[in-house]
Amino acid sequence: MAKSKKREPVILITNDDGVTAPGINALIESVEGLGKIVVVAPDKPQSGMGHAITIGNPLRLHPVHIFKNIEAWQCSGTPVDCVKLAVDKILHRKPDLCLSGINHGANHSINVIYSGTMSAAVEAAIESIPSVGFSSLDYDHEADLSVPKKYARTIVENLLKNPLDKHLILNVNFPAASKSAVKGMKICRQAYAKYEEDFVERNDPTGKKYYWLTGKFMNFDKGKDTDVWALENNYVSVVPVQFDLTNYLLKTKLEKTWKL
Numbered sequence: 580m581a582k583s584k585k586r587e588p589v590i591l592i593t594n595d596d597g598v599t600a601p602g603i604n605a606l607i608e609s610v611e612g613l614g615k616i617v618v619v620a621p622d623k624p625q626s627g628m629g630h631a632i633t634i635g636n637p638l639r640l641h642p643v644h645i646f647k648n649i650e651a652w653q654c655s656g657t658p659v660d661c662v663k664l665a666v667d668k669i670l671h672r673k674p675d676l677c678l679s680g681i682n683h684g685a686n687h688s689i690n691v692i693y694s695g696t697m698s699a700a701v702e703a704a705i706e707s708i709p710s711v712g713f714s715s716l717d718y719d720h721e722a723d724l725s726v727p728k729k730y731a732r733t734i735v736e737n738l739l740k741n742p743l744d745k746h747l748i749l750n751v752n753f754p755a756a757s758k759s760a761v762k763g764m765k766i767c768r769q770a771y772a773k774y775e776e777d778f779v780e781r782n783d784p785t786g787k788k789y790y791w792l793t794g795k796f797m798n799f800d801k802g803k804d805t806d807v808w809a810l811e812n813n814y815v816s817v818v819p820v821q822f823d824l825t826n827y828l829l830k831t832k833l834e835k836t837w838k839l
Contacts, residue, residue, distance in 0.1 A: 587614050587615050588613070588614035588615070588674075588675035588676065588739055589614060589615050589617065589670065589672070589674040589675050589676075590610060590613065590614045590615065590616050590617070590674060590675065590676050590677075590678060590735075591617055591618075591619065591662070591665050591666075591670065591674040591676070591677045591678070591703070591708070592606055592607060592610075592616060592617070592618045592619075592620070592677075592678045592679075593618070593619055593620045593621075593658055593661045593662060593665070593677070593678075593679050593699045594606075594620050594621070594658065594679055594680055594681075594682065594696060594699070595621065595624070595625045595626050595628060595657075595658045595679075595682065595694070595695030595696045595698075595699065596624055596625075596626065596682060596683055596696075597620065597621050597622065597623050597624045597625070598618065598620035598621065598622060598643060598645070598651065598653045599645065600624075600683065600720075601683075601720065601721070601722075601724065602680055602681035602682060602683055602713075602715070602724065602727075603618065603620055603680070603681070604646065605681050605724040605727060605728050606678055606680055606681045606713060606727075606728075606731060607646055607649060608728060609727070609728035609729070609731040609732045609735075610678065610731065610732060610735050613732070613735055613736065613739060614675065614676070614739070616649050616650075617649075617650045617651075617665065617669065617670060617674070618646060618649060618650070618651035618652065619640075619651075619652045619653075619654060619661045619662070619664060619665035619669060620651075620652075620653060620654065620658075620661055621653070621654055621655075621656065621657065621658060621661060622641075622653040622654060622655055625657050625658055625695045626682075626684070626694075626695055627693050627694075627695065628657045628658060628659075628695040628698065629692065629693050629694070629695065629698050630659055630698040630701065630702065631657045631659065631695075631698075632656075632657060632659050632660055632663070633655075633656040633657060633660050637655075638654060638655055638656045638660055638664065639654070639655040640652050640653070640654050640655075640664060640668065640669070641653050652665075652669060657695065657698075658679065658695040658696065658698055658699035658702075659695075659698050659699060659702045661699060662677065662699050662702045662703050662706070663702065666706060666708075673706060673707065673708050674708055675708075675709075675739070676708070676709055676710070676711075676735065676738060676739065677699070677700060677703035677704075677708045677709070677710040677711075678700075678710070678711050678713065678731075678735065679696045679697070679699040679700045679703075679710065679711070679712045679713065680696050680712055680713030680714055680727075680731075681713045681714065681715055681724060681727045681728075681731070681753075682694070682696040682712070682713065682714035682715065683715065683717075683718055683719075683720060683722065684714065684715070684716070684718050685714060685715075685716045685752060685810075686712060686714035686750060686752060687714075687716075687750075687752045687769075687770065687772075687806040687807055687810060687816060687818075688769055688770040688771070688772035688773070688798070688800075688805075688806060688807055689769075689772060689773040689774070691750055691769065691818075691820060694712070694714075696712045696713075696714055697712040697714075697748075697750055697820075699712070700712040700748050700749075700750075701748055701820075701822050703748075704745075704746045704747065704748045704821075704822060705746075705822055707745040707746060708745070709738060709742070709743065709744070709745060709746075709747040709748075710747065710748050710749075711731075711734060711735070711738070711748075711749045711751055712748070712749070712750050712751065713727060713731055713751050713752075713753070714750075714751070714752050714753070715727050715752070715753045715755065716752065716753065716754055716755040716810060717753075717755040722755075723757075725758055726753055726754075726756070726757075726758050726761050726815075727753045729758070730751070730753065730764060730815050731751070733764075734749070734751060734817070746821070746822075747819070748819065748820045748821060748822070749817055749818070749819055749820070750769075750806075750816075750817075750818040750819075750820050751815065751816070751817050751818075752806060752810055752815070752816045752818075753810075753815050754810045754811075754813045754814065754815070756813045760813050761813050761814070761815065762812070762813050762814050763814060763815070764814060764815040764816075764817055765809040765814040765815070765816060765817065766817050766818075766819070767804060767805055767806040767808075767809050767816045767817065767818050768802070768804055768805055768806070768818065769805070769806060769818050769820070770798060770800040770802070770805035770806055770807035770808070771798075771799050771800040772796065772797060772798040772799060772800055772807050773796075773797060773799075774794035774795065774796055774797070775794055775795050775797050776792060776793070776794035777792075777793050777794060778790040778791065778792055778793070779791045779792075779793055806818050
């Protein structure tokens, strides 16, 4: 009896920089040949959207023909909307893997909370789809993405060969360094670091005030097992994250100390 042909894995790719961003094209190129790729991404940049979803406004989906031999759609909504619509209206099934990125800009430490890139990955995991968010610390729109492409393929190959938990989420960040300078990958924890923010106050041409958010990134975590340390030392950081925000240590403490 002839062996049944193994089903080709389906890989959903999205991002928050928009369907025409160089990063999403690089991510597609990095995983070509590993499965059937379907792209559903925002029709415009959606950075900093976090886990926002569209309520009260219609969502629109249109096919685009910008990636050779790849089915691709642009969505008028957020990165999370893209994942939801991809599963329900385009794939009509759950893909084997969801990849988000490659983002132009860091999503390490506290950035994971605000990131549209990572929120798309988190939404996929909520739907029991293993997911990875990829981000580069090189903010240049024309950045060399050869390093991210190399490591993204390695990570995806590992996940397809050795499937892990269906709720898996990996936050992967790439240092802004040449291929020869990158030392490899490190499994890390999320650093305690955040932006010390300030709102610059200005006046528009009519004299009305407006505010422009600025800030400086501050790392308060001196551990050598964090994503910030890894990236500063030219390692690719890989942080396993989760959507369950329960503080289990505090839960246990409260159960013991509070009189309920």
